[in-house]
Amino acid sequence: MNIFDLDALLLARMQFAFVVSFHILFPAFTIGLASFLAVIEWRWLRTKNPVYKEIYMLWSKIFAVAFGLGVVSGVVMSYQFGTNWSVFSDKIGSVMGPLLGYEVLTAFFLESSFLGVMLFGWNRVSPRMHFISTCAVAFGTMFSAFWILSANSWMQTPQGFETQADGLFHPTSWIEIVFNPSFPYRFAHMVMAAYLTTAFVIGGIGAWYLWHKKHIPHARIMMGMAALMAVFAAPLQVVIGDLHGLNTLKHQPAKVAAMEGAWETETRAPFHVFALPDQEAETNHYDLKIPGAASLVLTHSLDGEVRGLKSFPKEDRPPVAVVFWSFRIMLAIGFAMVATGIFAAVLYARKKLFDSRLYQLWCMMMTPAGFLAVLAGWFVTEVGRQPWTVYGVLRTADSVSPVLPQHIAFSLVAFFTVYTFVFGFGTYYILRLIGKGPGTRADTFEQHSQVATPFIDPRKEGES
Amino acid sequence: MFSFASFIDLPLIWGGLIATAVLLYVLLDGFDLGIGILFPFAPSHECRDKMMHSIAPFWDGNETWLVLGGGGMFAAFPLAYSIVMPAMYIPVIVMLLCLIFRGVAFEFRFKANTSRPLWDHAFHFGSLGATFMQGTILGAYVQGIRVEGRAFSGGAFDWLSAFSVTCGFALVAGYVLLGATWMIMKAEGPLQAWARRCASYILIFVAIFMGIVSLWVPYLDTGIRGRWFSPEWFWWLLPIPLATMGLFVVLFTALRRGRDIAPFLLTLAIFLMGYIGLVVSLWPSIVPYQVSLWQAAAAPESLSLLLVGAVIMLPVVLGYTGYCYYLFRGKVTNESTY
Numbered sequence: 107m108n109i110f111d112l113d114a115l116l117l118a119r120m121q122f123a124f125v126v127s128f129h130i131l132f133p134a135f136t137i138g139l140a141s142f143l144a145v146i147e148w149r150w151l152r153t154k155n156p157v158y159k160e161i162y163m164l165w166s167k168i169f170a171v172a173f174g175l176g177v178v179s180g181v182v183m184s185y186q187f188g189t190n191w192s193v194f195s196d197k198i199g200s201v202m203g204p205l206l207g208y209e210v211l212t213a214f215f216l217e218s219s220f221l222g223v224m225l226f227g228w229n230r231v232s233p234r235m236h237f238i239s240t241c242a243v244a245f246g247t248m249f250s251a252f253w254i255l256s257a258n259s260w261m262q263t264p265q266g267f268e269t270q271a272d273g274l275f276h277p278t279s280w281i282e283i284v285f286n287p288s289f290p291y292r293f294a295h296m297v298m299a300a301y302l303t304t305a306f307v308i309g310g311i312g313a314w315y316l317w318h319k320k321h322i323p324h325a326r327i328m329m330g331m332a333a334l335m336a337v338f339a340a341p342l343q344v345v346i347g348d349l350h351g352l353n354t355l356k357h358q359p360a361k362v363a364a365m366e367g368a369w370e371t372e373t374r375a376p377f378h379v380f381a382l383p384d385q386e387a388e389t390n391h392y393d394l395k396i397p398g399a400a401s402l403v404l405t406h407s408l409d410g411e412v413r414g415l416k417s418f419p420k421e422d423r424p425p426v427a428v429v430f431w432s433f434r435i436m437l438a439i440g441f442a443m444v445a446t447g448i449f450a451a452v453l454y455a456r457k458k459l460f461d462s463r464l465y466q467l468w469c470m471m472m473t474p475a476g477f478l479a480v481l482a483g484w485f486v487t488e489v490g491r492q493p494w495t496v497y498g499v500l501r502t503a504d505s506v507s508p509v510l511p512q513h514i515a516f517s518l519v520a521f522f523t524v525y526t527f528v529f530g531f532g533t534y535y536i537l538r539l540i541g542k543g544p545g546t547r548a549d550t551f552e553q554h555s556q557v558a559t560p561f562i563d564p565r566k567e568g569e570s
Numbered sequence: 571m572f573s574f575a576s577f578i579d580l581p582l583i584w585g586g587l588i589a590t591a592v593l594l595y596v597l598l599d600g601f602d603l604g605i606g607i608l609f610p611f612a613p614s615h616e617c618r619d620k621m622m623h624s625i626a627p628f629w630d631g632n633e634t635w636l637v638l639g640g641g642g643m644f645a646a647f648p649l650a651y652s653i654v655m656p657a658m659y660i661p662v663i664v665m666l667l668c669l670i671f672r673g674v675a676f677e678f679r680f681k682a683n684t685s686r687p688l689w690d691h692a693f694h695f696g697s698l699g700a701t702f703m704q705g706t707i708l709g710a711y712v713q714g715i716r717v718e719g720r721a722f723s724g725g726a727f728d729w730l731s732a733f734s735v736t737c738g739f740a741l742v743a744g745y746v747l748l749g750a751t752w753m754i755m756k757a758e759g760p761l762q763a764w765a766r767r768c769a770s771y772i773l774i775f776v777a778i779f780m781g782i783v784s785l786w787v788p789y790l791d792t793g794i795r796g797r798w799f800s801p802e803w804f805w806w807l808l809p810i811p812l813a814t815m816g817l818f819v820v821l822f823t824a825l826r827r828g829r830d831i832a833p834f835l836l837t838l839a840i841f842l843m844g845y846i847g848l849v850v851s852l853w854p855s856i857v858p859y860q861v862s863l864w865q866a867a868a869a870p871e872s873l874s875l876l877l878v879g880a881v882i883m884l885p886v887v888l889g890y891t892g893y894c895y896y897l898f899r900g901k902v903t904n905e906s907t908y
Contacts, residue, residue, distance in 0.1 A: 175674060181673075192722075196648050200871070204875045207646075215638075530672070
């Protein structure tokens with residue numbers, strides 16, 4: 107397949123999928139990390155225990171790298187709507203524009219301004235003001251999630267607007283637009299996902315330190331806090347996810363049918379553990395199923411009816427296989443997180459939370475779990491919304507910019523190359539910071555900027 | 571559903587707000603992009619570290635004004651956004667890619683050992699490329715965009731012209747002047763002396779480019795020529811070029827007299843004059859010569875809701891942005907930063 111032969115619509119979708127998938131990794135991590143840093147700094151202010159300060163200094167450096175990557179990939183997002191989806195922007199601008207405007211005004215400036223104080227302000231503000239700055243950044247990440255998830259949810263479950271004769275969407279109720287039916291569920295699900303993502307990263311790193319018997323006081327705090335999240339937040343996330351699924355069943359039944367891989371409408375619908383959905387033949391191959399389980403989960407009754415994909419016109423069905431498998435990946439990781447919580451609780455009861463090598467190994471393996479689950483979850487909800495950009499109202503095919511496919515292909519290749527390069531280095535630097543670990547008190551305050559910084563060829567430069 | 575449309579001209583106010591956001595972006599990110607362009611020419615490693623430290627707390631706040639400019643245009647003038655972005659597809663994408671490189675360089679540079687020269691280059695070429703593309707986009711925008719119905723109807727390379735490329739070079743010179751005068755304000759000793767030499771040198775280029783662009787713009791469109799040279803407007807508009815010329819003279823003497831802060835403020839004023847000149851030329855279109863502010867505006871209900879947010883939030887945003895600049899005031903040192 108030659109990428110330069112594809113049509114503009116597919117290329118624009120590939121590009122958006124790529125840049126937004128890349129971008130979401132950073133907010134998913136920084137939402138949780140900002141709150142974590144606020145808690146750590148609060149503990150430091152209360153206890154004056156230097157271990158907290160050292161943990162803060164380590165993770166705030168990592169936060170800075172992740173936030174920087176989030177900012178640069180986010181600037182790209184704010185222009186993608188115009189460059190690749192200009193018809194969509196023109197039609198829904200009056201409805202969705204204000205939500206994005208509020209995101210910039212309430213969140214982006216708050217985060218980026220106080221991040222400067224957080225990173226560079228130690229000698230210039232009081233500890234109290236520094237703590238306020240950390241909290242401001244944490245609130246900024248929340249406000250940002252609020253507005254962008256409201257906008258995304260409106261595209262999933264649109265209401266509070268009317269379509270005018272010229273095809274433009276006109277807002278009729280802001281309350282209905284902002285608090286559209288799927289928004290509360292998606293917001294809770296995503297914020298919880300972000301917290302869990304961060305918790306599993308921090309827990310995994312703590313486990314790695316303990317495994318190597320390094321930085322033990324720091325590692326115990328990190329692992330302990332992560333275990334708390336796994337014990338309490340992971341099961342809660344399963345409950346929120348279930349409620350979110352029921353909400354989707356009500357408003358986007360075709361998406362749920364694709365998630366379940368259900369072709370026929372039936373009672374006692376099975377849950378397909380494994381299957382290869384076939385969009386053309388309208389059936390599943392190699393089907394392994396649990397009878398009645400889908401009905402039980404979705405309707406909370408064995409005899410509940412689950413609507414199948416065949417009851418939707420062919421042109422209104424999402425790509426089934428992608429949605430089906432992303433959903434299973436997300437579920438599997440979710441339950442692995444719950445299992446981590448149970449494991450931790452059992453160890454804690456036996457007073458062995460920090461001693462079990464097996465648990466440490468398990469936590470290390472789970473380090474990237476949150477990122478995978480977040481990506482899989484977004485694939486479920488976004489691919490599951492297809493073939494619509496605004497569900498049931500505006501088709502993806504009618505949203506794309508009048509730009510030549512070659513240009514989209516070219517920019518897609520460019521984004522892919524640049525992101526891979528930059529992301530590779532970013533990950534490498536984060537891993538190196540982790541490898542160095544939390545410094546002793548002396549290096550926390552002494553900085554590394556005194557190192558000579560050769561540019562091009564240091565031998566040619568005499569003055570330094 | 572509330573709307574203020576019955577008693578205020580919402581598109582006009584929003585045009586003013588977006589124009590202000592773009593101006594603030596140009597002024598604020600302008601100096602840090604300028605630092606990036608000057609970066610490899612600095613006299614020593616310590617100087618480069620100081621240059622970086624002088625902008626590290628501000629750069630992502632500065633870049634947020636670009637998001638507000640883009641996001642604000644999407645929100646307030648969706649039609650203009652959906653015409654201009656496809657028209658500028660290539661330069662916008664290249665600019666974004668350049669901004670990625672120079673943005674990550676801030677973090678990566680201080681964490682790299684052997685790969686540090688790579689991020690020094692990324693910072694320099696990213697800043698240079700982003701600036702040149704911004705100038706080119708501005709030039710292409712001023713030149714005009716072909717529109718049919720509600721969409722861009724021109725070719726993929728309409729943006730590329732002698733005028734737009736000239737604007738690209740002009741903006742590079744302008745941002746270098748902003749960066750150099752910022753460094754005069756923030757540095758001492760050899761770095762300051764070097765920044766002063768840079769500013770005096772690039773000042774000449776800025777003056778020449780501003781002259782060329784100012785004389786060229788009236789020949790792009792008869793409407794612009796008519797406005798600047800019409801009998802009823804001429805005398806009212808004459809102070810803009812005269813004040814600009816005056817500012818150049820004052821800036822020149824301020825540099826000669828070794829002033830610290832005045833050169834930066836004077837450069838901001840020169841940018842402001844150039845910007846006012848552009849606004850006068852383009853008024854009242856938001857897609858030059860095709861679509862006016864009023865035609866491109868979002869629904870009055872949307873503009874009203876946004877206005878409530880802007881009236882409350884913009885002073886708050888400006889307040890804490892000012893607080894951050896105040897906090898990191900004074901000469902930059904090599905004190906603990908990263």
